[in-house]
Amino acid sequence: MTDVLDAPTSPLGKPIKRTEDPRFITGEGRYLDDIKLQSMAHMAILRSPYAHANIRSVDVSAARTMPGVLAVFVGADIPYNPLPMAWPAGGSAGIQNNVNTPRILATDSVKWTGEGVAAVVAETEAQAYDALEAIAVDWEPLPAVVDAEKAIAPGATQLHENAPNNVVFEWNVGDKAGTDAAIDGAEVVVRQRIVNQRLIPNPMETRGDIGWYNPGTDEYTIWMSSQTPHIQRLLVGIFTMGIPEHKLRCISPDVGGAFGTKIFCYADMALTLFASKELGGRPVKWVEGRRENYQSTIHGRDHITYLEIAGTRDGEVTGLRVKTLANLGGRLSTIGPGIPTTLYARVLSGCYKIPNVYAEVTGVYTNTTFVDAYRGAGRPEATYVIERAMDLFAAEIGMDRAELRRRNFIPPDQFPYENPSGLGTASGGAKIYIDSGNYEPAMDKALATVGYKDLAAKKAEARGRGKLLGLGLSTYIEVCGVAPSKWIGAVGEGWGAAMWESSNIKVHLTGKVVITMGTQPQGQGHETTYAQVIADQLGIPMDDVIVQHSDTQGTPFGYGSYGSRTSSVGMTAAIKAAEKIKAKAARYAAHMLEANVEDIEIVGAEYRVKGSPDKKKTFQEIAFALDLAFDAPEGMEPYLDETAYYDTPNCTWPFGTHIAVVEIDEETGVVDLVRYVAVDDVGNKINPMIVDGQLHGGIVQGVGQALWEGAVYSDDGQLLSGSMLDYALPKASRLPTLELDETVTPSPVNPLGVKGVGEAGAIASTAAVSNAVIDALSGLGVRHLDMPYTSQKIWSTIQSAKGGQA
Amino acid sequence: MGEHISLTVNGAVRELDVEPRRLLVQAIREDLDLTGTHVGCDTSQCGACTVHVDGKAIKSCTMLAVQADGADVKTIEGMANGDALHPLQTAFWEKHGLQCGFCTPGMIMAAADLLANDADPSDEAIRHAIEGNICRCTGYQNIVIAVRAAAAAMRDGAGAPAGA
Ligand code: FES
Numbered sequence: 013m014t015d016v017l018d019a020p021t022s023p024l025g026k027p028i029k030r031t032e033d034p035r036f037i038t039g040e041g042r043y044l045d046d047i048k049l050q051s052m053a054h055m056a057i058l059r060s061p062y063a064h065a066n067i068r069s070v071d072v073s074a075a076r077t078m079p080g081v082l083a084v085f086v087g088a089d090i091p092y093n094p095l096p097m098a099w100p101a102g103g104s105a106g107i108q109n110n111v112n113t114p115r116i117l118a119t120d121s122v123k124w125t126g127e128g129v130a131a132v133v134a135e136t137e138a139q140a141y142d143a144l145e146a147i148a149v150d151w152e153p154l155p156a157v158v159d160a161e162k163a164i165a166p167g168a169t170q171l172h173e174n175a176p177n178n179v180v181f182e183w184n185v186g187d188k189a190g191t192d193a194a195i196d197g198a199e200v201v202v203r204q205r206i207v208n209q210r211l212i213p214n215p216m217e218t219r220g221d222i223g224w225y226n227p228g229t230d231e232y233t234i235w236m237s238s239q240t241p242h243i244q245r246l247l248v249g250i251f252t253m254g255i256p257e258h259k260l261r262c263i264s265p266d267v268g269g270a271f272g273t274k275i276f277c278y279a280d281m282a283l284t285l286f287a288s289k290e291l292g293g294r295p296v297k298w299v300e301g302r303r304e305n306y307q308s309t310i311h312g313r314d315h316i317t318y319l320e321i322a323g324t325r326d327g328e329v330t331g332l333r334v335k336t337l338a339n340l341g342g343r344l345s346t347i348g349p350g351i352p353t354t355l356y357a358r359v360l361s362g363c364y365k366i367p368n369v370y371a372e373v374t375g376v377y378t379n380t381t382f383v384d385a386y387r388g389a390g391r392p393e394a395t396y397v398i399e400r401a402m403d404l405f406a407a408e409i410g411m412d413r414a415e416l417r418r419r420n421f422i423p424p425d426q427f428p429y430e431n432p433s434g435l436g437t438a439s440g441g442a443k444i445y446i447d448s449g450n451y452e453p454a455m456d457k458a459l460a461t462v463g464y465k466d467l468a469a470k471k472a473e474a475r476g477r478g479k480l481l482g483l484g485l486s487t488y489i490e491v492c493g494v495a496p497s498k499w500i501g502a503v504g505e506g507w508g509a510a511m512w513e514s515s516n517i518k519v520h521l522t523g524k525v526v527i528t529m530g531t532q533p534q535g536q537g538h539e540t541t542y543a544q545v546i547a548d549q550l551g552i553p554m555d556d557v558i559v560q561h562s563d564t565q566g567t568p569f570g571y572g573s574y575g576s577r578t579s580s581v582g583m584t585a586a587i588k589a590a591e592k593i594k595a596k597a598a599r600y601a602a603h604m605l606e607a608n609v610e611d612i613e614i615v616g617a618e619y620r621v622k623g624s625p626d627k628k629k630t631f632q633e634i635a636f637a638l639d640l641a642f643d644a645p646e647g648m649e650p651y652l653d654e655t656a657y658y659d660t661p662n663c664t665w666p667f668g669t670h671i672a673v674v675e676i677d678e679e680t681g682v683v684d685l686v687r688y689v690a691v692d693d694v695g696n697k698i699n700p701m702i703v704d705g706q707l708h709g710g711i712v713q714g715v716g717q718a719l720w721e722g723a724v725y726s727d728d729g730q731l732l733s734g735s736m737l738d739y740a741l742p743k744a745s746r747l748p749t750l751e752l753d754e755t756v757t758p759s760p761v762n763p764l765g766v767k768g769v770g771e772a773g774a775i776a777s778t779a780a781v782s783n784a785v786i787d788a789l790s791g792l793g794v795r796h797l798d799m800p801y802t803s804q805k806i807w808s809t810i811q812s813a814k815g816g817q818a
Numbered sequence: 819m820g821e822h823i824s825l826t827v828n829g830a831v832r833e834l835d836v837e838p839r840r841l842l843v844q845a846i847r848e849d850l851d852l853t854g855t856h857v858g859c860d861t862s863q864c865g866a867c868t869v870h871v872d873g874k875a876i877k878s879c880t881m882l883a884v885q886a887d888g889a890d891v892k893t894i895e896g897m898a899n900g901d902a903l904h905p906l907q908t909a910f911w912e913k914h915g916l917q918c919g920f921c922t923p924g925m926i927m928a929a930a931d932l933l934a935n936d937a938d939p940s941d942e943a944i945r946h947a948i949e950g951n952i953c954r955c956t957g958y959q960n961i962v963i964a965v966r967a968a969a970a971a972m973r974d975g976a977g978a979p980a981g982a
């Protein structure tokens with residue numbers, strides 16, 4: 013059998029309108045809170061007003077008598093385990109992890125404002141919230157600490173008995189002796205403390221669950237706004253509640269954005285299931301309020317880093333040494349420790365050939381909301397460190413920033429490249445390496461678009477208008493398509509799961525194709541892109557492909573959508589399934605046409621006998637005949653139904669150059685982002701329109717971090733940025749039109765040549781904008797400033813630089 | 819229970835008994851089962867709940883249901899005319915103005931108010947008009963392009979269905 017794709021009619025690579033959109037533009041999307049079930053009750057959760065306190069007692073007697081109240085629960089009522097820890101830092105390599113995860117409801121003490129203490133289930137949501145107010149908790153407030161540096165200092169309040177000095181783990185990667193020597197002997201060393209501030213992710217739909225226990229079958233079903241329905245069968249089912257997979261069905265309806273926050277196992281999931289069981293099988297709904305979301309759904313970032321970058325006066329970077337404190341919150345979220353270790357420190361050297369890299373990371377408990385993966389997860393933090401470091405180094409030796417980058421890029425002839433910060437650290441030959449890249453053309457394109465050579469003139473022109481103009485570069489790489497299971501298993505990081513993906517294709521009697529998968533969309537348009545890929549594979553119209561997902565009943569097991577892995581890992585599984593379908597269809601076509609299967613060629617949806625163009629069967633004819641199976645040959649099963657599981661041999665490595673141009677008003681300190689140029693290489697594109705949309709969204713989230721966003725706690729642990737009123741999200745009026753461009757280096761890892769694009773924008777943009785703001789202030793002698801660049805902070809900086817009153 | 823109100827929603831008269839504290843958005847979503855109007859915050863910031871009341875875009879989480887007694891309310895479900903999408907709906911689809919779709923109904927309602935008052939808005943005017951609507955997915959870029967495209971289509975006579 014040979015396969016000749018009918019390229020002109022293929023939808024692959026085209027900017028096709030999304031098939032999921034009609035329901036969303038007409039208000040017919042079905043998000044968690046849109047679901048109403050018969051006899052459904054409503055749950056509200058009482059959350060701690062203290063950041064750190066012991067619970068002496070909880071009196072729920074008055075609440076039990078409130079109108080409409082069906083049940084009230086406290087921690088001691090819940091028979092389940094604390095939430096699971098799925099990714100301790102270097103766990104299997106013997107790193108000590110002092111693990112404390114949340115209980116379903118706190119029992120003895122609380123560790124952050126917002127930790128759940130009691131729950132009310134009532135006939136209506138309003139009645140449930142009314143009854144919360146009747147619960148009396150006798151608190152013993154304790155001193156709190158919210159800052160990671162203060163938390164590990166002597167004399168700090170201690171959060172957990174098993175975590176002396178509030179340390180979760182101490183982990184390192186790279187060659188310490190070599191890096192120490194490189195830095196000690198270097199011509200130039202630049203040192204800087206930098207803060208990557210805490211962010212609140214803010215998907216526009218908050219989280220929520222509907223738990224339902226069916227007493228007739230002793231089975232549980234949960235609807236939840238989640239990125240990972242399959243994994244939750246393990247995390248919520250087996251590990252937390254002690255019920256096996258076949259007793260728990262997990263369904264994600266339409267998900268209104270996630271950005272990492274909906275990967276994890278949260279206490280409310282088991283709580284709604286528990287409550288439903290206690291109520292004898294009434295479904296129980298809980299929907300998170302926005303202020304509640306700010307306290308009870310994970311935060312992102314929150315690193316304090318001491319960086320040292322060393323090299324020669326003529327611009328060769330020879331060493332990078334980094335010490336990072338990662339604030340992980342009051343208790344650990346599902347994979348909190350994995351983010352600042354594997355996903356951060358192992359890619360610290362970015363796209364540069366730096367021979368000596370060493371990083372130490374300390375995970376720290378503080379009285380704050382837990383921190384876990386938020387768009388980019390570790391890689392934006394790494395990019396921020398290395399891109400700030402490159403600018404600092406260039407400034408120190410007086411070299412042009414672009415030139416310094418150019419000199420230190422990994423040259424295109426040196427791939428596959430194994431970086432020194434430990435990507436390749438693994439036993440058993442399961443290393444991963446940066447497989448491809450060509451960084452200079454992307455940077456040159458971006459520099460040309462933005463008019464880099466005229467920068468001095470632009471600055472002078474702006475100066476005349478009372479503006480300080482600055483330009484910032486970020487030349488990034490990203491690890492996408494996580495990840496080879498062998499590597500994840502062998503690298504000793506303790507990630508307690510594999511990372512393969514799955515897909516099933518069934519071809520109905522009419523030739524309509526139903527594809528299911530283990531991945532799960534949250535706005536990325538998978539219903540469209542999977543259909544594009546499979547229509548291309550099978551040579552059929554997209555309309556004939558139905559994409560179903562997000563229900564563990566009826567989809568093959570998969571690890572879900574995060575880490576920009578769906579296109580490269582998930583869709584490769586779908587291609588493998590399509591190849592099996594085609595192989596069987598070809599065998600059956602050979603039988604129908606009385607030919608040898610070797611003589612069948614596939615042209616689009618036609619299975620032809622080579623050399624006899626009239627002897628052919630269409631895909632639909634084959635599907636019809638194989639479904640009826642009246643004439644199936646001996647040994648051939650009826651029906652076209654194939655499943656494939658795919659484990660990627662490597663991650664994928666998008667790269668690019670982002671350039672931000674800002675203007676700062678000297679009088680007010682207001683920073684305006686005036687231009688943003690991005691040249692990204694994400695490999696081949698399944699749907700370029702969707703790719704651009706992913707980049708836009710990611711870039712703006714990263715811009716938000718640089719300019720406006722930041723979670724702020726008072727010293728006693730109150731979340732001051734506790735609502736959307738106090739947390740500054742990017743708005744349309746503060747953004748320019750983003751200028752996107754591309755280079756295309758297909759990934760050699762997968763048949764589509766795709767790399768992944770969900771996180772790239774967020775990974776690159778924060779550093780670009782930060783570097784631009786600092787460039788704008790450099791004339792005043794500013795070499796570094798921590799984000800976010802609020803007008804107040806910039807104004808004060810300008811005033812103190814000028815010797816005025818800050 | 820509570821107050822009796824009567825309002826016209828997407829052209830049909832609806833009678834409801836509501837608690838005095840019930841928000842208009844709750845009445846729309848829970849009493850009328852029009853779940854296309856979303857709730858994204860609790861401080862009137864996000865605009866996911868934007869609907870039209872007497873022809874003006876308002877955030878339905880900032881209004882009590884009893885205050886809407888006698889009003890004419892239009893939600894996203896009332897924007898299309900049968901199978902004919904409103905030009906804004908078409909443009910959001912064609913220009914990829916949505917990803918997760920959660921902000922989309924509110925965005926479309928806010929943009930419709932703009933276009934009712936300005937047939938040819940600049941990008942700046944569009945960005946200003948949707949400032950009270952937060953989208954975390956799109957970076958707004960394709961939303962602005964979609965609103966501009968819808969304005970052009972409407973100027974070219976693509977009908978805004980009844981009353982939009
Ligand atoms: S729900 Fe956010 S403004 Fe109304």
Ligand code: FES
Binds near residue numbers: 920921
């Ligand atoms: S499309 Fe997701 S919030 Fe706008």
